[in-house]
Amino acid sequence: MGAGNAALCAAISAREAGITVLVLERGPEQKRGGNSYFTDGAIRFAYNDIRDIRKLIPLLSDEEADKIVMPEYSTRDYYEDIMRVTGGKSTPALANHVVSESYNTISWMKEHGVEFELNYNNQSYEKDGQFHFWGGLPVKTKNIGMGLMTTLFSRAKELGVDIWYESRAIELKTENGRISSVLVEQNDQTIEVSVSSCVLACGSFEGNKQMRAEEIGEEWEAAIVRGTEYNTGDGLTMALALGAQKNGEWSGCHSIGTDYNAPKVGDFTKPGDIFKKHSYPLSIMLNKEGERFVDEGADFRNYTYAKYGREILKQPGHVAYQIYDQQVRPMLRKEYNLKEATYYQADTLEELVEKLPVNKKAFLNTISAYNDALEEGYYNPTVKDGKSTKGITPPKTNWALPIEEGPFYAFPVTCGITFSFGGVSVNTDGEVLNKNREPIAGLFAAGEMVGGIFYENYPGGSGLMSGAVFGKTAGISAARYVESKNTNIPS
Numbered sequence: 294m295g296a297g298n299a300a301l302c303a304a305i306s307a308r309e310a311g312i313t314v315l316v317l318e319r320g321p322e323q324k325r326g327g328n329s330y331f332t333d334g335a336i337r338f339a340y341n342d343i344r345d346i347r348k349l350i351p352l353l354s355d356e357e358a359d360k361i362v363m364p365e366y367s368t369r370d371y372y373e374d375i376m377r378v379t380g381g382k383s384t385p386a387l388a389n390h391v392v393s394e395s396y397n398t399i400s401w402m403k404e405h406g407v408e409f410e411l412n413y414n415n416q417s418y419e420k421d422g423q424f425h426f427w428g429g430l431p432v433k434t435k436n437i438g439m440g441l442m443t444t445l446f447s448r449a450k451e452l453g454v455d456i457w458y459e460s461r462a463i464e465l466k467t468e469n470g471r472i473s474s475v476l477v478e479q480n481d482q483t484i485e486v487s488v489s490s491c492v493l494a495c496g497s498f499e500g501n502k503q504m505r506a507e508e509i510g511e512e513w514e515a516a517i518v519r520g521t522e523y524n525t526g527d528g529l530t531m532a533l534a535l536g537a538q539k540n541g542e543w544s545g546c547h548s549i550g551t552d553y554n555a556p557k558v559g560d561f562t563k564p565g566d567i568f569k570k571h572s573y574p575l576s577i578m579l580n581k582e583g584e585r586f587v588d589e590g591a592d593f594r595n596y597t598y599a600k601y602g603r604e605i606l607k608q609p610g611h612v613a614y615q616i617y618d619q620q621v622r623p624m625l626r627k628e629y630n631l632k633e634a635t636y637y638q639a640d641t642l643e644e645l646v647e648k649l650p651v652n653k654k655a656f657l658n659t660i661s662a663y664n665d666a667l668e669e670g671y672y673n674p675t676v677k678d679g680k681s682t683k684g685i686t687p688p689k690t691n692w693a694l695p696i697e698e699g700p701f702y703a704f705p706v707t708c709g710i711t712f713s714f715g716g717v718s719v720n721t722d723g724e725v726l727n728k729n730r731e732p733i734a735g736l737f738a739a740g741e742m743v744g745g746i747f748y749e750n751y752p753g754g755s756g757l758m759s760g761a762v763f764g765k766t767a768g769i770s771a772a773r774y775v776e777s778k779n780t781n782i783p784s
């Protein structure tokens with residue numbers, strides 16, 4: 294159920310294993326693909342060296358490969374990254390399943406037509422004519438999330454998978470403890486579809502204001518939804534109604550600082566991660582009261598952006614302003630130059646602040662106190678340069694340049710939720726477990742619905758990989774289950 298990355302990987306693997314597959318998708322065809330459609334296609338997997346990468350990108354020439362420095366990213370590195378960013382809370386067996394199946398799964402995706410390319414822009418730097426990749430995330434899907442989903446949809450169609458759009462699953466039914474049918478809302482009617490098994494891959498509840506407020510915290514009602522509007526927790530609700538065990542951090546989610554005027558829910562006509570504003574380590578961020586509230590330069594953005602999204606949500610009016618001057622403006626990431634970017638610009642700081650709906654006096658005082666607190670040091674945005682402030686709270690511990698050269702810029706940001714971490718318990722066969730940790734016969738889950746892998750944060754690119762690994766696994770398990778029942782009813 295669902296037609297995102299996890300669901301289509303499940304559909305393809307189940308079909309490949311020989312069973313009949315029907316995909317139910319809540320959205321209309323023009324809004325298909327779920328959160329997966331909105332991604333930048335960054336996908337994390339374990340590899341030994343450039344040879345493993347070249348198997349996935351066969352068009353990479355010898356000449357290009359010779360200019361690449363690609364350090365190994367082992368299964369151990371991947372596992373440790375998951376454990377590090379989740380504070381050691383990730384369930385070892387589930388994290389290990391994602392990691393150990395990651396290369397097999399990405400190779401399987403390639404066999405099914407998904408194309409990949411190197412992520413030079415975000416994951417490499419050039420030195421002496423060589424491109425050095427870092428961070429264990431060198432590959433993205435060609436034409437980002439749109440490309441991934443277009444390929445998966447056409448592959449599913451080629452294999453004879455049937456997809457019903459505008460078909461919202463609302464209830465699962467069982468007979469003798471086994472999944473037997475699904476109630477589906479289509480237009481104004483409810484129909485019952487008989488099934489032998491069911492893979493739930495309907496996302497978590499990030500698109501549901503009420504559930505966000507109840508589960509994560511009241512202020513989360515105001516968060517912008519960065520992806521699909523349709524992930525409102527239906528899959529979780531249906532599974533819990535059958536006795537599934539909740540798992541994972543229901544009070545947690547991934548979120549970032551995003552353009553204050555980004556659409557309230559993801560706009561399928563403007564996919565791609567275009568509203569994020571990730572150059573803030575080079576800025577100072579002030580709230581409406583004119584106060585700084587985080588150490589913008591505490592670390593590289595990879596390590597702070599998820600938690601700073603949450604901090605922005607806590608500020609009055611859920612807004613903050615990233616302030617830059619002309620010396621820094623040319624260094625900002627490409628999303629700052631898109632026509633969608635909202636910003637204010639003025640030749641002097643006084644004129645800039647005049648344009649903002651903020652406490653103007655406090656705003657100017659904070660900028661001036663920051664400028665007065667700067668320590669000497671060598672500024673270098675490619676390393677943690679230690680160029681910092683002294684005597685102000687919070688400090689800025691790296692990349693602290695004076696804000697002094699006009700024109701000046703203010704980029705308003707708010708918090709955008711990526712996905713919530715609440716899910717259900719599954720085992721490494723993708724079977725959904727009840728409160729006694731026994732499989733619910735015929736029920737499987739994949740993607741965001743799998744609880745217990747991500748807590749507090751996730752290593753970028755692991756959302757797609759977790760969906761692909763558990764999708765593929767759940768599809769195979771569902772096929773085995775159906776075969777073991779020796780039926781051929783649609784699953």
Ligand SMILES: Cc1cc2nc3c(=O)[nH]c(=O)nc-3n(C[C@H](O)[C@H](O)[C@H](O)COP(=O)(O)OP(=O)(O)OC[C@H]3O[C@@H](n4cnc5c(N)ncnc54)[C@H](O)[C@@H]3O)c2cc1C
Nearest residue numbers: 295297299319327328329335462520523740741754756757
């Ligand atoms: C802007 C953005 C950028 C991101 N970038 C990356 C990235 O580069 N790399 C990465 O790894 N992760 C990224 N992520 C996270 C990633 O998108 C998710 O982890 C992953 O795509 C989730 O896949 P999924 O298949 O579980 O869910 P989805 O892709 O969201 O699919 C769920 C589907 O279920 C459908 N559905 C919901 N309820 C029902 C129902 N009742 N009946 C039928 N269908 C239903 C929805 O309409 C949707 O199509 C990003 C997320 C966002 C929002």
